[in-house]
Amino acid sequence: MADDIILHNYPNSPFSEKIRVAFGIKKLAWRSVVQPVIMPKPDLLPLTGGYRKIPVMQIGADIYCDTQIILRELERRFPEPSLSPQNKGAPYAIGFWADRQVFPAAVAIIFGEIGDMVPEDFKKDRAAMSGGGFSSEALKRAVPFMREQYRAHLAFLSDQLADGRPFWGGAQPGLADIHAFMNPWFVNSALPHKAKETTAEFPLIEAWYERVKAIGHGTRTDMTPAEALAIAKAATSTAREAADPNGRKPGDAVTVAADDYGRDPIAGTLVFSNAQEIAIRREHPAVGEVVVHFPRAGFTVTAG
Ligand SMILES: N[C@@H](CCC(=O)N[C@@H](CS)C(=O)NCC(=O)O)C(=O)O
Numbered sequence: 001m002a003d004d005i006i007l008h009n010y011p012n013s014p015f016s017e018k019i020r021v022a023f024g025i026k027k028l029a030w031r032s033v034v035q036p037v038i039m040p041k042p043d044l045l046p047l048t049g050g051y052r053k054i055p056v057m058q059i060g061a062d063i064y065c066d067t068q069i070i071l072r073e074l075e076r077r078f079p080e081p082s083l084s085p086q087n088k089g090a091p092y093a094i095g096f097w098a099d100r101q102v103f104p105a106a107v108a109i110i111f112g113e114i115g116d117m118v119p120e121d122f123k124k125d126r127a128a129m130s131g132g133g134f135s136s137e138a139l140k141r142a143v144p145f146m147r148e149q150y151r152a153h154l155a156f157l158s159d160q161l162a163d164g165r166p167f168w169g170g171a172q173p174g175l176a177d178i179h180a181f182m183n184p185w186f187v188n189s190a191l192p193h194k195a196k197e198t199t200a201e202f203p204l205i206e207a208w209y210e211r212v213k214a215i216g217h218g219t220r221t222d223m224t225p226a227e228a229l230a231i232a233k234a235a236t237s238t239a240r241e242a243a244d245p246n247g248r249k250p251g252d253a254v255t256v257a258a259d260d261y262g263r264d265p266i267a268g269t270l271v272f273s274n275a276q277e278i279a280i281r282r283e284h285p286a287v288g289e290v291v292v293h294f295p296r297a298g299f300t301v302t303a304g
Contacts, residue, residue: 002235005030005074006058006228008044010037014103014186016055018067018178019074023218025173026078031223038125043225046286047232049266051294052129053258058228060235061290065266066258068095068295069277071175083175091175094168096297097153098179100260105150106183109198110190111136112143130261147198154184154202161204166211173215181212229286237291239279242272248301254280255302256294266292273301 005023007030009016023030035044041052047063048056057064057073064070072092075083084091111118115136123134157180160168168176184205188195199205241250248254252270256278257263268280271291278301279293 002060002231004059004223004231006033006223006231007031008033008035008047008056008058008228009054010034012037012189013054014106014182014189015053015067015099017185018182019055019057019070020217020220021178021181021212021215022071022074022083023220024215025083025178026074026081027218028074028078029219029221031228032220033223033225033228035225038122039128043229046229046284047290047292049268049280049282049284049292050264051258051262051266051292052264053262058232061232061237061288062239063232063290063292065292065294066298067099068092068297069293071095071178072276072295073293081172083178084169085172085174086169087176091169091179092297094176095179098182102150102153102183103186105146105153106186108139108142108146109150109187109194112139112141112146113191113194115139131263150183150187150198151201154199154205157208158202158204161208166208173212177208177212181209184209185213232287232290237271237281237289239271239291239293242274244270244273246273248273253304254278255304256280256292257300257302259298259300266294267304268292 005028007019009032035041035054039052044056047058048065051065055067057070064073071083127134167173168180184199187198243249248270250270254270255265255267257265268282271279271281276296277293278296279291281289281291283289
């Protein structure tokens with residue numbers, strides 16, 4: 001169906017877990033398309049135009065790349081219950097904290113432990129994506145320092161819960177919980193035997209973790225990649241053209257790229273852009289014309 005919410009994801013992806021929890025909070029029904037963990041991704045790139053990271057959300061011929069814009073779009077389309085009833089802006093900033101401060105520490109803790117068991121092709125893929133290397137030795141060396149960082153950041157969450165509130169913002173779960181949950185979930189899933197070690201000091205976090213986990217993932221039904229491509233091809237984007245106060249206008253040729261890792265450029269023509277979002281139109285024989293949406297924070301936009 002053209003208005004099905006399709007999440008291109010894979011089970012052990014922590015960024016996908018953010019969106020699955022958002023589906024849980026909003027009690028949404030969604031379709032899960034499992035994509036490969038490493039390149040090539042022949043059923044994903046026709047939709048995104050080159051963006052290879054996971055998750056990607058698709059609704060008809062509208063494709064949303066990066067959790068920041070996926071969460072924003074879920075909130076726009078399905079406002080109740082809200083993911084940020086009290087605080088509209090701060091939880092997005094908390095997303096940057098989770099992604100760019102805590103996540104690297106979680107990655108070091110996990111891969112410092114299991115790096116030697118990771119297949120060569122995975123290491124090569126992640127080295128190419130990061131533009132650096134993938135050295136389990138370097139990750140192992142970083143573990144003691146990263147564990148301290150991880151602990152210090154978890155302490156922010158523990159302090160936030162100190163007045164007895166069940167969730168970061170108060171009585172209801174929301175965006176801040178989604179962001180804060182990602183890294184403990186990643187560590188717990190990847191290192192089940194070590195999980196308690198990183199949170200034992202924080203009983204409030206352990207209780208909160210169980211509350212967020214109990215929210216669940218809404219109602220998931222699997223979908224094949226071929227079905228998702230066919231849905232895109234049959235559908236028409238619902239994005240409306242609009243000029244940006246910064247001077248960009250519909251039809252401008254632009255290239256969008258992440259500014260951290262996985263910086264593959266995605267070229268298209270502008271449909272609309274504003275302070276939070278940019279939407280570009282592009283075509284591929286497998287999907288016809290689609291509109292791909294990106295956040296602005298954390299992404300570069302260049303002419304041509
Ligand atoms: N800024 C992105 C980060 C997404 C990300 O790093 N996802 C990981 C998986 S959890 C990824 O794509 N890794 C490489 C891959 O799966 O090919 C977002 O918020 O969605």
